[in-house]
Amino acid sequence: MTQHEATPSEQDLETLSRQLRRPVRDVVEIPARCRCGNPLVAATAPRLSNGIPFPTTYYLTHPTIVQAVSRLEAAGVMAEMTERLADDAQLAAGHRAAHEDYLERREQIRRRAGLDPVWEIDGVSAGGMPGRVKCLHVLVGHALAVGPGITPLGDETLERLAEEWTPQTCTCASAWDHDAEVPTEDLSRHVRRRS
């Protein structure tokens, strides 16, 4: 999954909008795909075209994985992982390194997208990194985008949902409505300016 081959096609953007049931915007790359080719993760520019800084670079879009991750979150996995970070120095170091990796790759994406530095989110990653676990979707999006060995808790989350999804799995046919009209009304919470 080299990133320069990752530029989204018009069809990718329509698929993302159907997966998420809202129009996507400012997606600059598709860093992870299903074995069938459909997007798993969208990479969003660190500053949206409406000017809002956007720290969550890797956004998990595939409904099968999103739902499996949501079940793990509902089962309390985030609190459990955050506790383990306090007790396990090696895990904590790995989670910190994942944070640094996230920031580095966001910088690379920013440069490829031709954007100026986004000072508002300097040093700020996502998902609770580096010290906590606040969103497993962020960790899994990162893990799928960069491959194994970078985010220990993202890799672990993927292992935990292996009964529902693995890289060998393709659930695309039933995971979203492929014939749905492409959403055009923007319902994204991210487009509203925070006041």
Ligand SMILES: [Zn+2]
């Ligand atoms: Zn597929």
